[in-house]
Amino acid sequence: MLRTIALLALLISGPAWAQLAEITCNDCRDVYTYPKDFGNYAFNQVLGSQPTVSLAVGGRLIVKNNQNQKAVVDLAYVLSSTGITLDFGIFSLLLPVPAGEVQVLVQDPRGNRTKYFVLTNSPDLKVGADKPPATPPSPTYQPPPELMAALSAEIALIEDILASIEVTGVGILDVQIFANPVFLNLGIISFLLGMLGSM
Amino acid sequence: MKHSWTILSVLVLTAGFVAWQLWYDDGGSITAEPDAQVAADPATPVETLQKSGSSQSKLAKNDFGPTVEAEQAGATVCESGTAFATDPETGSVLLPRRCVPIYPPAPDPYSTWDNDSLAAAAYNDPGAAQELGLRLLRSDTTEQEAMGVALLIRSVAISGDPEAFRKAISARYSETASNGIPQIRNLKQQLVFSIIGRTLGDNRFEPALVESILLRAQINPSEIDRVRTNTHAILENMASLQTEMTGDTSIRRALDNA
Numbered sequence: 001m002l003r004t005i006a007l008l009a010l011l012i013s014g015p016a017w018a019q020l021a022e023i024t025c026n027d028c029r030d031v032y033t034y035p036k037d038f039g040n041y042a043f044n045q046v047l048g049s050q051p052t053v054s055l056a057v058g059g060r061l062i063v064k065n066n067q068n069q070k071a072v073v074d075l076a077y078v079l080s081s082t083g084i085t086l087d088f089g090i091f092s093l094l095l096p097v098p099a100g101e102v103q104v105l106v107q108d109p110r111g112n113r114t115k116y117f118v119l120t121n122s123p124d125l126k127v128g129a130d131k132p133p134a135t136p137p138s139p140t141y142q143p144p145p146e147l148m149a150a151l152s153a154e155i156a157l158i159e160d161i162l163a164s165i166e167v168t169g170v171g172i173l174d175v176q177i178f179a180n181p182v183f184l185n186l187g188i189i190s191f192l193l194g195m196l197g198s199m
Numbered sequence: 200m201k202h203s204w205t206i207l208s209v210l211v212l213t214a215g216f217v218a219w220q221l222w223y224d225d226g227g228s229i230t231a232e233p234d235a236q237v238a239a240d241p242a243t244p245v246e247t248l249q250k251s252g253s254s255q256s257k258l259a260k261n262d263f264g265p266t267v268e269a270e271q272a273g274a275t276v277c278e279s280g281t282a283f284a285t286d287p288e289t290g291s292v293l294l295p296r297r298c299v300p301i302y303p304p305a306p307d308p309y310s311t312w313d314n315d316s317l318a319a320a321a322y323n324d325p326g327a328a329q330e331l332g333l334r335l336l337r338s339d340t341t342e343q344e345a346m347g348v349a350l351l352i353r354s355v356a357i358s359g360d361p362e363a364f365r366k367a368i369s370a371r372y373s374e375t376a377s378n379g380i381p382q383i384r385n386l387k388q389q390l391v392f393s394i395i396g397r398t399l400g401d402n403r404f405e406p407a408l409v410e411s412i413l414l415r416a417q418i419n420p421s422e423i424d425r426v427r428t429n430t431h432a433i434l435e436n437m438a439s440l441q442t443e444m445t446g447d448t449s450i451r452r453a454l455d456n457a
Contacts (some may be wrong), residue, residue: 035326052214099408099411100405101375101412108298114378115377115378116374116376116377116378117374117377117381118373118374118375118387119373119375119378119405119408119409121403121405122368122369122373123365123366123368123369124369125369125373126369126370126373130337135211137314137334137335137338137343139338139339139340139343141314141343142333143318143321143331143346144318144319144323144401146295147318147321147322148346149321150353151346151349151350151353153432153436154348154349154352154353154433154436155342155345155346155349157430157432157433158336158344158345158348158349158429158433159341159342159345159392160390160425160429161387161388161425161426161429161430162341162344162384162387164422
């Protein structure tokens with residue numbers, strides 16, 4: 001009976017996992033030069049300020065631009081290794097929880113992969129080129145002296161912050177565990193199914 | 200007895216996941232794509248899925264007539280198609296719906312100003328300071344980047360609204376790692392913005408999260424202390440600047456309560 005319930009749960013989860021939405025990004029530039037346009041657009045559609053795609057299908061998306069170039073974008077939560085531990089007496093179950101970061105993986109039609117991370121609650125990410133005239137001033141641009149004088153204290157503090165980067169060891173960002181929301185769901189149900197089967 | 204509790208717990212967990220999944224399936228209705236360019240082409244049906252109960256958009260329950268997304272900032276008129284479409288991969292039936300904005304979003308007035316005009320107004324105009332700051336921080340030189348951040352800080356100090364920091368994160372500092380390499384500069388700058396934003400009462404900023412990522416990237420903890428110390432000095436300057444420019448003491452009060 002229990003096994004049947006768990007199996008049903010697994011089957012119900014299936015169709016949601018199978019859906020793959022295709023979305024059109026009008027501002028995305030050439031996929032081989034600017035793959036992050038596609039990743040950022042997917043992030044904005046799923047986790048941005050005005051999401052149009054639910055998380056149930058948003059784990060993997062196809063994003064295409066006006067030139068009909070397509071990229072597959074995977075959004076996956078970074079999971080905290082210190083999740084919630086459920087203690088059942090005879091065994092304990094560690095439920096990993098999202099750690100506040102999302103991995104964005106963009107794969108272009110040639111198979112090149114671009115991987116980067118952003119915070120889950122990031123503001124909408126930049127897609128496409130800067131709109132003129134909002135282009136950076138020339139490298140030699142200097143604001144008027146009176147404005148520079150007003151900003152000097154903050155400039156010194158910010159430059160001090162950005163000046164040195166001292167790392168004590170090799171970063172461990174590559175060995176985190178990830179989960180598409182739907183895969184996370186399936187994974188835990190599969191685990192429960194296996195556990196029930198062993199009873 | 201112990202065994203029964205285990206079975207009961209597993210049942211509750213399974214039921215929870217099934218309910219969660221069903222909840223998403225319920226929310227799989229087709230709603231508007233707020234994309235004027237796509238919507239302008241009637242031959243291009245837009246098919247997206249939206250979670251039900253989302254605060255972003257509440258459509259009137261009328262599948263066959265124009266509906267207005269009144270609760271969305273950029274209100275749109277949406278009209279359902281008369282034919283259904285089928286997703287070739289899943290076989291799911293989708294209802295195309297096209298949306299056209301009622302009013303196109305107003306352009307930011309400062310975006311058309313040249314740099315000199317912005318610089319002339321930036322001393323006491325938070326909008327001008329923000330626009331020039333956002334332009335400068337895209338620069339490749341650290342000096343101009345710091346100038347840009349300083350202008351954003353000035354903008355936030357005068358307006359009391361840390362939204363400019365979120366725009367800065369979006370423009371330059373959003374990535375925490377790229378192809379396996381931690382982006383320490385981005386993270387440090389995000390930490391500065393997060394500490395200030397949270398102190399000003401915006402809970403979308405999460406300094407503890409940024410700090411934990413920095414520690415995971417194995418940055419020397421003394422560097423985090425330095426960021427905190429400098430940020431506190433920046434906040435002190437912001438409080439003084441706000442009082443001097445506007446007479447408001449909200450940053451000072453927030454700082455005292457932090």
